[in-house]
Amino acid sequence: MDFYVSLIAILESTIRLSVPLLFAALAGLFTERAGVFDIGLEGKMLGSAFAAGAVAAVTGSVWLGLVAGILVSVALSLVHGYASITQRGSQIVSGVAINFVVAGATVILGEAWFRQGGRTPALSGGARFQTIDLPFVEALRDVPVIGPIYAQLLSGHFLLTYLAFAMVPLSWWVLYRTRFGLRLRAVGENPGAVDTAGISVVWMRYRAVICCGILTGFAGAYLSLAMTAGFVKGMTAGKGYIALAALIFAKWRPVNVMFACLLFGFLDALSIRLQGNPLPLIGQVPVQFMQALPYLLTVILLAGFIGKAIPPKAGGVPYVKER
Amino acid sequence: MSDIAIELKGIDKRFGLVHANKAIDLKVRKGTIHGIIGENGAGKSTLMSILYGFYQADSGEILIDGQPVTIKDPNAAIAAGIGMVHQHFMLVDNFTVLENVMLGAEDSQILNASIAKARVELKRLEREYALEVNPDALIEELPVGLQQRVEILKALYRKADILILDEPTGVLTPPEADHLFRILAQLKAQGKTIILITHKLREIMAITDEVSVMRRGEMVATRQTKATSVEELAELMVGRRVLLRVDKGPASPGAVKLKVENLTVRDGRGVTMVDNVSFELKAGEIVGIAGVAGNGQSELLEAISGIRRAAGGRVMLNGTAVDVTGKADPADLRQRGLAHVPEDRHHVGLVLKFEEAENAILGYHREPRYGRGPFLDIPAIRREAEEKIGRYDIRPPNPRLKTANFSGGNQQKIVLAREMERGPDVLIIGQPTRGVDVGAIEFIHKRIIEMRDQGVAVLLVSVELDEIRALSDRILVMFAGRVVGERGADAAEGELGLLMAGIDGKMEAAQ
Numbered sequence: 001m002d003f004y005v006s007l008i009a010i011l012e013s014t015i016r017l018s019v020p021l022l023f024a025a026l027a028g029l030f031t032e033r034a035g036v037f038d039i040g041l042e043g044k045m046l047g048s049a050f051a052a053g054a055v056a057a058v059t060g061s062v063w064l065g066l067v068a069g070i071l072v073s074v075a076l077s078l079v080h081g082y083a084s085i086t087q088r089g090s091q092i093v094s095g096v097a098i099n100f101v102v103a104g105a106t107v108i109l110g111e112a113w114f115r116q117g118g119r120t121p122a123l124s125g126g127a128r129f130q131t132i133d134l135p136f137v138e139a140l141r142d143v144p145v146i147g148p149i150y151a152q153l154l155s156g157h158f159l160l161t162y163l164a165f166a167m168v169p170l171s172w173w174v175l176y177r178t179r180f181g182l183r184l185r186a187v188g189e190n191p192g193a194v195d196t197a198g199i200s201v202v203w204m205r206y207r208a209v210i211c212c213g214i215l216t217g218f219a220g221a222y223l224s225l226a227m228t229a230g231f232v233k234g235m236t237a238g239k240g241y242i243a244l245a246a247l248i249f250a251k252w253r254p255v256n257v258m259f260a261c262l263l264f265g266f267l268d269a270l271s272i273r274l275q276g277n278p279l280p281l282i283g284q285v286p287v288q289f290m291q292a293l294p295y296l297l298t299v300i301l302l303a304g305f306i307g308k309a310i311p312p313k314a315g316g317v318p319y320v321k322e323r
Numbered sequence: 324m325s326d327i328a329i330e331l332k333g334i335d336k337r338f339g340l341v342h343a344n345k346a347i348d349l350k351v352r353k354g355t356i357h358g359i360i361g362e363n364g365a366g367k368s369t370l371m372s373i374l375y376g377f378y379q380a381d382s383g384e385i386l387i388d389g390q391p392v393t394i395k396d397p398n399a400a401i402a403a404g405i406g407m408v409h410q411h412f413m414l415v416d417n418f419t420v421l422e423n424v425m426l427g428a429e430d431s432q433i434l435n436a437s438i439a440k441a442r443v444e445l446k447r448l449e450r451e452y453a454l455e456v457n458p459d460a461l462i463e464e465l466p467v468g469l470q471q472r473v474e475i476l477k478a479l480y481r482k483a484d485i486l487i488l489d490e491p492t493g494v495l496t497p498p499e500a501d502h503l504f505r506i507l508a509q510l511k512a513q514g515k516t517i518i519l520i521t522h523k524l525r526e527i528m529a530i531t532d533e534v535s536v537m538r539r540g541e542m543v544a545t546r547q548t549k550a551t552s553v554e555e556l557a558e559l560m561v562g563r564r565v566l567l568r569v570d571k572g573p574a575s576p577g578a579v580k581l582k583v584e585n586l587t588v589r590d591g592r593g594v595t596m597v598d599n600v601s602f603e604l605k606a607g608e609i610v611g612i613a614g615v616a617g618n619g620q621s622e623l624l625e626a627i628s629g630i631r632r633a634a635g636g637r638v639m640l641n642g643t644a645v646d647v648t649g650k651a652d653p654a655d656l657r658q659r660g661l662a663h664v665p666e667d668r669h670h671v672g673l674v675l676k677f678e679e680a681e682n683a684i685l686g687y688h689r690e691p692r693y694g695r696g697p698f699l700d701i702p703a704i705r706r707e708a709e710e711k712i713g714r715y716d717i718r719p720p721n722p723r724l725k726t727a728n729f730s731g732g733n734q735q736k737i738v739l740a741r742e743m744e745r746g747p748d749v750l751i752i753g754q755p756t757r758g759v760d761v762g763a764i765e766f767i768h769k770r771i772i773e774m775r776d777q778g779v780a781v782l783l784v785s786v787e788l789d790e791i792r793a794l795s796d797r798i799l800v801m802f803a804g805r806v807v808g809e810r811g812a813d814a815a816e817g818e819l820g821l822l823m824a825g826i827d828g829k830m831e832a833a834q
Contacts, residue, residue, distance in 0.1 A: 179429040179437070186415045186426050193413040196375075197427025197477075198398030313416070321377060 018265025024243035027215030034208030035188035040095035042240025043102035048073040048220025050106040053120035053231030070217030077213030088318030118233035129226040188312035267294035334383035361537035406478025468499035577606035580780035586636035596622040598804035611795030619804035628663040662742035666753030680708035680722035732763030
């Protein structure tokens with residue numbers, strides 16, 4: 001029973017930790033499926049987390065914070081779009097630039113506005129997302145086996161958590177069952193086919209980039225308004241890159257993306273849980289090793305265990321009409 | 324109701340310095356198959372891209388059914404009833420046939436209804452035009468012939484009355500091409516107007532009602548197919564130019580320098596471009612390869628010079644084998660005495676953003692005389708470049724000028740100087756005078772003869788028949804990837820023209 005309790009606890013934190021990855025990876029799914037590679041997920045998430053934290057702290061409204069986060073993230077996406085779609089620049093350079101600019105700007109602005117060493121003031125009450133209890137939680141709590149699953153694992157998460165998981169089937173439906181999705185996927189495979197069909201390649205890609213901005217906005221807001229009570233400098237800590245890895249691992253498919261994010265979330269949760277606890281047979285393991293574990297496994301998984309991941313064919317290539 | 328489906332008036336288009344279309348006039352009759360023929364680069368594709376709204380003409384007018392229209396994008400072309408089957412298919416490989424046909428012509432935001440409608444409509448088109456294809460197959464799993472059928476279905480699905488096909492048989496096997504022609508005849512019988520762009524005379528004669536010939540951006544003639552002949556079209560396509568006079572003495576061929584045996588080359592899509600070609604090239608002779616552009620000459624040169632991997636065959640250079648099917652390497656071949664003046668100097672021969680002096684050593688830059696340790700000896704490189712500029716009369720005489728700022732003729736001289744001054748045993752030259760002014764042509768021809776007289780074995784490929792005849796000691800004619808004949812330097816133009824069109828002159832004469 002003790003093991004069961006620990007397992008539920010680890011799985012619960014798996015869900016909590018995979019939410020930002022899920023939002024960010026789905027965001028990447030939209031742009032990359034449209035042929036715009038986005039290494040700037042990290043920066044956008046960070047920018048959104050800062051804007052959300054700052055606005056929520058000043059206004060006291062979590063909703064205004066969320067809107068601010070999304071707006072900042074969409075604005076950064078449009079910068080990336082302008083550089084890589086309109087100006088046909090390098091998508092990698094543009095994304096990296098966004099990551100650096102945001103990493104610096106959030107600290108400078110945070111220090112200038114709040115003087116708390118790059119943090120935003122701690123949020124409480126209506127300035128922060130509260131957890132939601134699902135119906136009948138109390139009645140079911142003491143039922144053996146399924147009680148803990150329902151009460152601890154499924155209930156008591158933030159609204160954004162449920163939204164993140166709801167986005168999975170929704171993204172699938174948009175990409176595979178709507179005209180927008182058909183054209184979006186086509187533009188990432190063969191923009192020439194889209195162009196000759198009389199559809200604007202540029203406008204299609206901008207729309208994909210905006211979708212990406214909205215979703216990374218949610219990812220960032222989740223970090224500073226839900227998971228933590230306020231913005232801390234560098235709080236994304238590479239989650240944008242892990243999300244990219246999850247996207248590749250999932251071969252650019254929405255449902256796979258969810259499982260990949262859960263796997264990375266699980267590794268993260270496991271490493272936290274195992275810190276300071278001796279492993280059976282192995283004994284005490286250094287904290288640093290446990291912290292590095294998710295990243296090590298990422299490398300190993302990406303290097304050998306997924307077979308060939310074929311990216312969208314026109315990915316990373318600006319569209320130029322052939323002569 | 325006019326019986327002219329499309330009329331073009333004075334269509335003019337420039338890309339930078341290239342004048343791609345010069346005041347083109349064209350009338351295409353309704354319900355006919357109209358061929359547009361011309362060599363690669365004659366401006367056919369540009370013209371059709373203008374008609375399909377891919378580019379805007381600089382000036383000129385387009386009339387559809389007698390009404391002036393502006394076609395500012397493919398949407399406008401589709402609305403005007405024009406459909407296009409592109410040379411490189413505009414299909415999404417990992418989509419199904421149905422999705423590709425539907426793309427851009429969906430009825431509503433949510434796909435279900437559109438898919439159902441497209442399925443019904445595809446069935447109808449299949450029945451009406453005998454265009455069977457499984458709507459749920461993925462494009463990447465279909466052979467090219469079927470992929471092309473999907474392109475045609477796409478156009479028909481959009482209710483196109485005018486169908487443009489750009490080099491449709493380039494990727495097809497002969498049986499597939501015949502099938503395509505049957506489909507086109509069927510479409511014509513149903514009242515569609517078809518424009519067929521090609522550089523293959525056989526196709527024009529087989530299927531078209533009328534044919535227009537383009538040459539160097541100009542529309543030079545329109546004929547009733549019945550009232551013309553392959554010979555006339557070939558001549559119109561290649562163009563009769565002022566006969567070139569080159570002073571040259573008789574050749575004194577020596578030992579075999581280059582021996583090509585059963586060389587076969589395929590392109591990226593697996594289409595055989597060079598088909599079992601064999602020949603010998605001796606020291607002190609010029610062998611010219613004649614042919615209409617696109618009959619495998621380019622691929623032959625690329626395979627021999629180590630740029631493109633051959634699918635089979637053997638090449639011997641100076642008596643030792645060249646690994647043409649494996650890891651033949653241009654740098655290694657250069658060291659072994661093979662110099663190559665590529666057909667496309669802008670993309671293969673030169674780096675246009677480099678200084679003249681840098682281009683003058685490209686490919687030979689590892690030689691010790693250009694370096695000091697790991698560094699380039701810039702003063703030595705510039706000194707040598709200046710010497711060559713003097714000898715080849717390259718203008719302006721400035722080795723530090725960006726190569727892009729030289730004229731076509733002077734750029735070509737930069738390449739020639741680089742390759743010829745090396746004292747090669749074998750010199751391979753593709754299109755030595757393409758885009759070169761008349762003065763430079765004479766100079767280049769003289770230099771080629773001089774190289775021969777010094778005992779160099781010269782292989783010359785040119786689409787200019789006059790050039791081939793003026794320079795060569797022996798002439799090989801290529802058609803559809805094969806060497807279809809060998810003639811002496813004194814061969815008659817008409818006879819070569821027939822060979823170039825794939826008709827054996829002797830057989831014709833015997834009939």
